[in-house]
Amino acid sequence: MAHDTVLAAGFADPARDAARAFRLCLNAMARPGTLQDVAPIAAPAPLSAAAATVLLTLADSTTPLFIGTSHDTPEVRAWIAFHTGAPLVDRAQAVFAVGSWAALGPTEAFAQGTAEYPDRSTTLIVERSALTPANARLTGPGIQHAHELRLPDPAAFQANAALFPLGVDFYFTAGTQLAALPRTTKVEAL
Amino acid sequence: MYVATKGGERAIDAAHQWLAEERRGDPAIPELSVDQIREQMTLAVNRVMAEGSLYDPDLAGLAIKQARGDLIEAVFLLRAYRTTLPRFGASEPVDTGEMRITRRISATFKDAPGGQILGPTFDYTHRLLDFKLMAEGETPTAQQKPSDPVDAPHILSLLDRDGLMEPLEQTDATPADLTREPMSMPADRPLRLQALARGDEGFVLSMAYSTQRGYGRTHAFVGELRIGTCDVEMFVPELGFAIEIGEIELTECETVNQFTGSKTQPPQFTRGYGLVMGQSERKAISVSLVDRALRWDELGEDNVGAPAQDTEFVLYHCDNIQATGFLEHIKLPHYVDFQSELELIRKIRRAAETPMQEAAE
Amino acid sequence: MTDQAYNFAYLDEATKRMIRRALLKGLAIPGYQVPFASREMPMPYGWGTGGVQVTAACLTPEDTLKVIDQGADDTTNAVSIRKFFERTADVATTEATAEATVIQTRHRIPEVPLTEGQILVYQVPIPEPLRFLEPRESETRKMHALSEYGLMHVKLYEDIARHGAIATSYAYPVQVEGHYVMDPSPIPKFDNPKLGDNAAIQLFGAGREQRIYALPPYTRVVSLDFEDHPFEPTKADHSCDLCGAGDTYLDEVITDDQGSRMFVCSDTNYCVTRQAEAEAGAAQ
Incomplete structure (x- = not known):
């Protein structure tokens, strides 16, 4: 195992780097579809720097995590255990999930929140090969006119948005690029 | 000519200096040590630890000293300190x-x-002020009898x-942490x-x-x-x-x-x-x-x-820390909200007066 | 100088992560109150602990922070909070609204329109808009779940029946994206129109009540009203006696015991800037 990748990587200055990374996560979620560039960090393949940054920023021992088969390697597990301590769980128990779109599977399998607590739903970190060129037009809160993004399956996001205020929320990651799609965003295929 | 008040920062600094002086009281009187508070104000220390959710008699004593004996203020000091402490784990249940x-x-x-x-209980004491305690140097001792642990x-x-x-319902479930x-x-x-x-x-x-x-x-x-x-x-x-x-x-x-x-x-x-x-x-x-x-x-x-x-x-x-904070926050300026109430009440009064005047005319 | 005894921006990293997760869910469900495990802060509950925790979770070393209370930078509690972050996060601070990247506020939205690079953090005392109609959290949570806001409309309507007008002048309830009814914090209703379609990110923190909520930029926010009694943002019927502005929210200042009054901008930075511009213009 690439021991160095597991132990050495992470935020060099944890408090300040996490603050900077969170600002990107916040901007991404507040402005759906906009692309944010994270600072490069070493993470074990196939985990992208952007996905690793989201996990370092938000996951810890209190946030059960589902790893899709695409990313379920000993190196990724060891890195997550060392840097976040997040317990690994099945889809339904997950606060966060990471993997390719195919490996994460239908989003209905994840927690959708409840009518009284719609926040109790999973945030999916979907690893992508690229976030462009766009195939979907996004409108809704956070978007002045319209944003565009490359989505794996626009119809799935329409179904998710129809569940509002329930539903899951998404980060899309590719290399050092990051974008988000909350349940409020209306998606039209381009 | 009116100018908007400036100098909040200077006022705060001056208030804090004054507060420190008042806390010390007459400098001719010996200063109270934290050890003295811990040993002689034990029940106050206990209350501060209990409501502060932190078992540390020394820090509770310090908090009481710093708070000038205001126990809710002392609880607050302890709570705010407690929040910053790293957690290493949880103890076994205490038997x-x-x-x-x-x-x-x-x-x-x-x-x-x-x-x-x-x-050691107050239960059967007669609540008569003990003026002997006003004299210094008294160190009462209780009779002791050897006893086996019972x-x-x-x-x-x-x-x-x-x-x-x-x-009793026995459970090994981890309780929620408030x-x-x-x-x-x-x-x-x-x-x-x-x-x-x-x-x-x-x-x-x-x-x-x-x-x-x-x-x-x-x-x-x-x-x-x-x-x-x-x-x-x-x-x-x-x-x-x-x-x-x-x-x-x-x-x-x-x-x-x-x-x-x-x-x-x-x-x-x-x-x-x-x-x-x-x-x-x-x-x-x-x-x-x-x-x-x-x-x-x-x-x-x-x-x-x-x-x-x-x-x-x-x-x-x-929770007295929540309660006192919210209660005391009404000391903070609220003139923006109050101004909006003023405008509203004037408007409603104007509207109410107009038909009355019309009726009178 | 950062105080080395404490972590960057005071809070420990686990606490910041917990708050950050709540903020993101808040943005994903605009107007919904996300419960969060508010911490005891070194300032009293009710004095901005929610806003302070949100700001602490958001600040980066590169930020420029502005703190206002009642629209003013120099009110004692604003000074106190600004000093707290100067000490614990070593961030740059400013009084100029346009220069700030993070603005923590109590009871006002600045007069200058906010921009896309800015975050506005509100201190919230009672986040539940239905609280004074129904004190029980267990009940109000159900009402939000069912979008059952009839009680609120009844209250507003009773106001009209009794006073001829809606008798709420601050903390005037709004509905977000046609769904959650939200308390905008005790801002005067004059500020309500700035809540919607704002370019900045708006975050709300209620420390004692352990709730966080948010408005993403460009969110649809509507002040509750009736067709025959439309919502009306109001202010004192004067212009500012210092800068002459006729479109700002005004404080009323009593200047003697004969009933003399002055009206001055509550947003002190806006007022001072306008006065300086007028002076510069006159000098030319």
Whole structure:
């Protein structure tokens, strides 16, 4: 195992780097579809720097995590255990999930929140090969006119948005690029 | 010519200097040490530790000194400090049955295994000011008698054996942590007991008192009140066993309350429970009464609308740090909101006056 | 200088992560109150602990922070909070609204329109808009779940029946994206129109009540009203006696015991800037 990748990587200055990374996560979620560039960090393949940054920023021992088969390697597990301590769980128990779109599977399998607590739903970190060129037009809160993004399956996001205020929320990651799609965003295929 | 007030920063600095001077008082009088507070204001220290949720007599003493004896302010200092402490883990459950007892009384049995121990209590003092204490240099000593450690099982467990007490639910579940998770309703009993244990002594006392006066009466007897020290142990994974990391003083109260029963179940007494850090028996008894009152639902009793039966009301209002903060915040400027109220009331009055004038003309 | 005894921006990292997760869910469900495990802060509950925790979770070393209370930078509590972050996060501070990247506020939205690079953090005392109609959290949570806001409309309508007008002048309830009814914090209703379609991110923190909520930029926010009694943002019927502005929210200042009054901008930075511009213009 690439021991160095597991132990050495992470935020060099944890408090300040996490603050900077969170600002990107916040901007991404507040402005759906906009692309944010994270600072490069070493993470074990196939985990992208952007996905690793989201996990370092938000996951810890209190946030059960589902790893899709695409990313379920000993190196990724060891890195997550060392840097976040997040317990690994099945889809339904997950606060966060990471993997390719195919490996994460239908989003209905994840927690959708409840009518009284719609926040109790999973945030999916979907690893992508690229976030462009766009195939979907996004409108809704956070978007002045319209944003565009490359989505794996626009119809799935329409179904998710129809569940509002329930539903899951998404980060899309590719290399050092990051974008988000909350349940409020209306998606039209381009 | 009016200019908008400036100088908030200078005012704050000056206020803090003045405060420090007032705290010290007359410099001709020797300064109070934290050791003195810890040793001679023990019950104040205990209250600050209990409501501050931090067992540290030295820091509680410091907080009392810094707060000029304002105990709620001292609790606040301790709470704010507590939040910044890293968490290394949780101790093993403390076994109060193994307590090294300094005081133990039962109001339900004249005697019980382990005996009644009156201990250091105000109970039978005559409340006459002791002017001798105004003179300095007095160090009273109590008579001592060697004693063997006594085996003092919980008195209610003796009733348990006869099936007269409602059984205790044994669980290994990790209780919720009030200080790490937002309070949510319905709150289970461990959460309620946590909130009450750190709740304001005056508030919990008044709630308990209200049940005695008939607002959700529960017919409480003090089955046992015990005060003493307990070992705190922590499991160390590297060692594979638990080691003792210290000891804390606790006050525990178990009440025996009115019985319940049904056609299918013979009647049994019910329980109330209170556990508080330090020697805080007024608080522990109060907690156990309020605990019992809040259990009306699970015991199939009627909600008579008593304040002490209302979990939301009790839990959301028992914390004196939350209460005093919000209460005192109305000292902060509110002139923006007040101005909007002024505009509104003037507008409504204008509108009301116009038709009146028209009618008069 | 950062105080080395404490972590960057005071809070420990686990606490910041917990708050950050709540903020993101808040943005994903605009207007919904996300419960969070508010910590005891070194300032009292009710004095901005929610806003302070949100700001602490958001600040980066590169930020420029502005703190206002009642629209003013120099009110004592604003000074106190600004000093807290100067000490614990070593961030740059400013009084100029346009220069700030993070603005923590109590009771006002600045007069200058906010921009896309800015975050506005509100201190919230009672986040539940239904609280004074129904004190029980267990009940209000159900009402939000069912979008059952009839009680609120009844209250507003009773106001009209009794006073001829809606008798709420601050903390005037709004509905977000046609769904959650939200308390905008005790801002005067004059500020309500700035809540919607704002370019900045708006975050709301209620420390004692353990709730966080949010408005993403360009969110649809509507002040509750009736067709025959439309919502009206109001202010004192004067211009500012210092800068002459006729479109700002005004404080009323009593200047003697004969009933003399002055009206001055509550947003002190806006007012001072306008006065300086007027002076510069006159000098030319």
